[in-house]
Amino acid sequence: MNPGHLCSTLLLTASLALLSGACSKEAPPPASGAAQTPQSITVWWFQWAPADGLQELGREFQKETGIEVKVEQIPLGSYQEKVFLEFGAARTRFDVLIGDSQWIGRGATKKLYVELTDWLPTVVDLKTIHPRAAKYLCEYPEGSGKWFAAPCETDAVGLAYRKDWFEDPAEKQAFQAKYGRALEVPKSWEDFQQVAEFFQRPDTKRYGCSLPSDRSYDGLTMGVQNLLWAFGGRWHAEKSNKVVGELDTPGSVAGIEFYKKLLKLGPNGAERMDYGQVLESFTNGSTAMILNYFAFFPGIQKQYGDKVGFAVVPAHDGKRVASLGGQGMSISTRIPPAQQELSKRFIAWFMQRKVQEQWITKPAGFTANADILKSAAFRAQTPYNGPFAESVDSMQDFWNVPVFNELLTVTQRYVGMAVDGEMPTAEALKQLAIEKERILKDAGLL
C-alpha cells in the first residue's frame, strides 16, 4: 500500500469512527453490576411561581418513591409553540404536560394526551374535584365524563383593590358626598364603574382601574368575557357550537360596550394591557382596582400586606361569571408505557388530599379539591382564598375545541375593533359570529 493510500485510509477510518460515535443514539451498555438508572419524570409548565411550588412538591414525591420529578419552566410567550412542536416528535421531552385549559380539545382529539377516564377514578374520588374544574380543565368534550387531565392549578379572574384608599376617611367622605352612598368594594359592574370614575385622577397619577386588554394573545378576550357573560351574552349556544344568533345578541353587545367604558378609566395605554402590565399598574401604586387572575394575587399581597384587598368579580343584575384560568396535568402519549406509569404514580400522589393541602401552601398553588375549597380553614388562610373559592363556583371558559386558537384570533380581532371604535359593536359581533362558524365548519365541528 502506498503512503498516500495508507494516509487516506487512516483518515477515512478515523472520520467514520468519529461520525459513528457522534451519531450513535445508544448509550454505552452499563458495566455489569452497575446501579440501575434512577427513575425520573419530566414535567413541563410555564415559568411562574406555582411551578416552583410544584418542584418543591416533586422533591417530597422523590423522598417517598425515589422517582425524581423535574419541573421544566418554559417562558410563557413561547410555551404553546414549544409544546406543540414537541408533540411533532416521536418522543416528547416531557412526560407530564401542564397545558392550558383551552388546549384540551386539541390534546384529546389529536391523541396527544393519554385518556385517563378509566384510570383516574381508581386513584381519586372524582366527586372531590370541583365540577367546574373537571368540566373545563379535565374533560373533553366539556362535561362528557371523558378525562384527559387531572386538575393541577385552578384559577379564575378576580378583583384586587387598594384597601387603604377605600378605607381612607377623606376618600370615603368625598365619595359619599359625590354619589350619595358609601365607598365600598363594588358588587356590581355599575358600582365598579362609579368607583373607578371616582379614583380616576390622571393629574395626580392616580387611576381608577386596569383590565386585561392586550391583543397579542388572549388578554382582551379573557377580560371582556367576564362582562359578556354577566350581561347575558355568550360565545356559543349552551349545548352546541352554534354561534350565529347566540353571540350577536344585545347582551353580548351591552357587555362589550360596558367594558369599553371601563377601559377609559385607567392609566395611559389601558386599552392594550397584558396581564403583566395590569399587574404592574397596581404594584406601582397608581391604580385603585384591577381585574386579573388569582394566581398573581399572592405576589401583590406579599408586597402590599393589608393595604390591599381581594374580591370576586362584580355582577350585573345579580349574574356573576368569572373567566377561568388554570391548567390540568396530562400525560403525553409520545412516551414509553413505563414512563406513562411513572407519570400516573406522580399524578395519583399529587391528587391525594394531604398533598393538595400542601399544594395550597405553596405560592399561588390553588386547588380544585372541592372539600378543601369549602373548608373554613382554607378560606381564612389568606385574604384571597375566600374570593377565589367563591369564584370557582361561577367560573367559565372560552372555547376549548381543537381550533380554539383560530377562534381566539378572530375574537381578539373583532372585539378589539369594537373596543377601539373601528366598527360598531353589534356589527363586529355579527361578523365575528359568521367568521367563527366558518372556522368551526371547516374543522367539522358544526
Next chain:
Amino acid sequence: MSTTTDVRRHRGGSTIAWSLVGPTLLLLIAFNVFPLIYNIALSFTNRELVGEDSRFVGTTNYTRVFSDPLFAGALRRTALFVVCAVGAELMLGFALALALVREFRLKRAVLAVVLVPMMLSPAVMGLYWALILNGNYGVVNQILGSIGLPQPQWLTDRDLKFWSIVVVDVWMWTPFMALIALAGLSAIPPHLYEAAEIDRASRWRVFMRITLPMTAPLLGLAVLLRATDALKQFDLVMATAGPNDAATQTLSTLLYQTVFRDGKIGLGAAFACVVLVLVIALATVFTRYLDHLRRARET
C-alpha cells in the same frame, strides 16, 4: 494515444470539479431545493402541526390565502413597511454618507459609533425598544413627561404602534444604507468633480449629474437587499407587539401565527409559497432595474 490521455485528463478534471462542487450541491439540494419542493407539496394538503391524518385538498389553501382578509391586511402592511422603512433608510443613509465622506477629525470613531445599531440582534433590540417606548415607564415618555409634553402610547396606540416599529427599523438599518452609499461615494473618481468645478457646475447639478448616477447602482443593490429583508420583517414585530396584533401583523408574523399557533401547516405552506413568489417578483424587478442602470452607465 494523445486522445486517450485527453479523455483521461478530461475525466480526471471533471471528477475533481464534481468532488469540489458536489458537497455544496448536495447541501443546496438538501437545505434549499428539497424544502422548497416539500413546501409546495404541503401547500396542497391539510397537514397540521400535530396529528397524523393529512390529505390532498387541491387548491383550497390557495383559495383561502387569496380570500383571507388577514392575508390582504398583512400584505398591505408589509408593503407599507417596506416602502416607508426602506425609503427613509435610503434617504437618511445617503445623507449620512454625504456627511461622512469628507475627512474630519475622529471620522473613524464616528463611523464606528454610527454602525453599531446594524450590528446588534434585531430580536434583542426589539426587546430593548419595547422597554424604551413603554407608555408608563419607558425612558422616552419619562423624558417627555418631565418637560410637560404629552406621553403617547408608542407601542399600544393602534395608530402609533406600526410607525414606532418603522422608526426602530430605520434606526437599525440606516447605517447599512450609509455604509453602502459611503462605498459608492468613495469610488467616484475625483477628476469628475474637478472637471465639474472647472465648468462651474452648481452643487445641485454636480449632485444630480455625478454623485447620484455614480452611486445609484450600489444604492439600488442596497435597496434590493433591504427590501427583501424588510419583506420578511419578523423580529421587531414579535418583540414589540406579538404575532397577532391586527395593527402590526406582517406577512412573516401571520405565517408564524398560522403555522405555530394555529397549527395549520398546509395553509402556512401556501402562504409561504405566495410570499416566495412575491419576493422573487420584487427581486426580478429590482435586478432588471439595476441591469438597466448598469447598461445606461456603460453607454
